[in-house]
Amino acid sequence: MIMLFIFCMVLGMAQCAYGIDLKEEAVDGSNLSVVSAHASWEAEGQWYRACVVTLNNLGPQDMSHVKLSFFYDHQPFQHTGTDPFSLQSVNDGQNYWTTYVSDWVLPIKAGEKRSVKIGFNFSDGLGNEVDPPQSFIINDQEDSPVEDTIPPSVPQNLEAQNIKPYSFLLAWSPSTDNVGVVGYNVHYHPVSQEDSVLHISTALTSIKIEGLEPEETYSCRVSAFDKAGNQSGLSERLSVITSQEGVTPEVTGRKALPYVDALSYPTPDALAMVGLSGVTGLFTGFVVARDKKACWGGYSFVYDSNTHMEESADATKSNYLRQFFDEHPDSIISIGGAAGLPMASIKGITPDELCNLYEGILENYGIKALDFDYEGGFLADTSALMLHTQATRKLLANRPTTRIIYTLPVDGSPGLQGFNYYGESFLTLLAEEAIFPNAVQCMLMEFGAGSSNNLFEASVVALEGAHAHMKKAFGHKWNDQEIWQHLGACPMFGKNNNGKVFTLENQKDLNAFCRQKGMLLMSGWSIDRDAKSMEGIDGHQPYDFSKEVAQFSLT
Structure with a gap:
């Protein structure tokens, strides 16, 4: 038996692994597949013999491609498990032959053996007097046989x-x-x-x-x-x-909760806005990091032009919007947003400290849900996202009925539909950490150039893509219908920054689509924009979009 050990470099793309040592990233280009190849005659024969070549993939990688080459005086021909042979060269009187292992033999998994047969004709009638091929080259890599019988030490x-x-x-x-x-x-x-x-x-x-x-x-x-x-x-x-599976708060009836930019000036009258539009509550944004605190807009103090009072901006003790949350405790405070950084980005903060900030906000305002609006560069901050998941698991352990919502960017361009790479990776992290959000809300806005100018049509493309990504991450937990129930929609009312316009008719169509799919959350950016005259919408009246959003919650 002739043994040859081949090292086949397995090239891989570096992959994103949240909060895990780099040594876990096995696909890093450093792995080798170690393959032994040995040949033996199947039976005796003067004029014809079949040679069995056994490939033993010692690991650690599977082999999906095997090019088999060797020097041999006699011409081989295709038998079983190989493609036809071709003569590559002649070296010192020996012919150099090459073939490929057939697809039906592949892959050869790590730790697995596979055999192919090669036929040889011997015109001189000396088939019984010659050895099978003495040397093999696999995937153009060659090495000398290793004469070694000493095993490694035990791990x-x-x-x-x-x-x-x-x-x-x-x-x-x-x-x-x-x-x-x-x-x-x-x-x-x-x-x-x-x-x-x-x-x-x-x-x-x-x-x-x-x-x-x-x-x-x-x-x-x-x-x-x-x-x-x-x-x-x-x-x-x-x-x-293994650890305990996370608890998913119960999904209840449809909610209509547009966003309000709570830091815009003059201060939005959130109570009046809810009353005039008929929505069930508001997403109020945004609480972001300031030092090691969770502060409205990242400020130390915030001025309420409705009450003419300056309040502490620390959301764990502030009275800002106190009356609104007292009357609408189902409203939700949103953390992050496009302009500020979430508290998980605070340098040196621990999971316990971050959890305390989350709990402090809930306790201070007497609310039951938090929204994490994660977008931009923050979604690529793997260490901060891992810190967030650790803190959120502690939060859910302490307050298992807390509703957790994520608001993430999506695209409605064919081929790019759904969450971007970082959003999809974040969903995978949540699933791995057994954090099953009450809802993942899709930011149906600022779609790419390849998206439809009809923003309802583009939104459908985005939501279908988001559903596929959610299924990939949470399919072990939820069926297709349950995944739709855990998706939310957040269009940008009126003219988007890229010039495309989301119309009132688009909102009506989106309501119908989301109802038909069984979705339970409709939002929108934003009720304070909707309260004013809106560029790009002829005949727009205050709260037209928000009133239509409110219709989503009605049976």
Whole structure:
């Protein structure tokens, strides 16, 4: 048997991993697939023989492409599991042949063996007197056989990190070897299912194990392997209990809650606006970071032109808009927005401190819900987003009936529909952290140049795309109908900044579409704009859009 060890570089794109050590990012270009290839004759024969070539992918990566080459005097021909052969060159009297392994044989998964057959004719009748091919080259990579029978040391110090309901990071100390450790095989299973051991491989000293069940105990062991395929013994067993699944507050009837820019001047009369429009309440924005505080607009003080009083802007103790929230406790304070930074961006803040700010706002105003309007560069701040999820899990543990809403940008351009890359990644993070929001609201505004000029049509494209992204993140928790129930719509009334106009007819059509899909939240930017004359809308009367939004909540 002739052994050849091939190192096939597996190139990967760096992936975004919120709040996790870089060693978890297994797809980083450093991983190798270690493949042994050996050939043997299937049977004796003077004039014809079939050669069986077995490819053993020792891992840690699957192989989806195999180019097989070798030197041999006699002409091969296609038998089983290969494409036709082509003669590439002649070197020292030997012909150099190349073929590709057929797609139906692939992929060769890490730890798996696959065989192909190659036929040879021997015109000299000496088939029984020759050896099979002595050297193989796979994917244009060649290495000398490794004469090594010493296995690596057993991996030590297994540790579980970043434990979540559906995943955890398993890490260990590196093994040693006389030649060099190439990778690790990880074996895990629920302790209640000893016969259901799963296997994954990695070149790193950690790997993310996912697809798990909440509050389940998993048994984990790790072995190391070297270039020669020598396997170490199994590590000591580590038991890991996944965390509890988050609680999703109950979804109730349809809500009509447009935004109000609470920091605009003159100060919006929120009480009057609700009364004149008939909406069920308001999203009030925005509370943002100031030092280590949560402050209206990021100010120290805020002046209320309705009461002619200057109030503290600290939303954990301010009296600003106090009367409005007393009379409309189902209204929602929005954190973030386009102009300010959320408190999760505060340098040095801890999850406990951030949770205290969230709880302080809820307690101060006697409200039951928070909206996190995350957009712009903040959505790319992975460490801040991870900090936010940690604080939110603490908040929900302390106040399980708190309603959590996220407002994220979407696009209505075909091919770009739904959330952007950062929004989609954030949804994945929420699902991994078992944070199941009461609603994820889509900012149906400022669509790209490829979107329809009919902003209702563009909004439908955006919402359908958002539903697909939500299904990808939360499909293990909610069915299609439940995903629609957890989506919200927030168009920009009238003329958008890009010049496109969202009309009153668009709002009526959007109401009908969202009702038909079973959506439960309709918003809009913004009621204070709607209270004035609106550019681009002929015959607009105060609160026309908000009154139409209010119709969404009516049966």
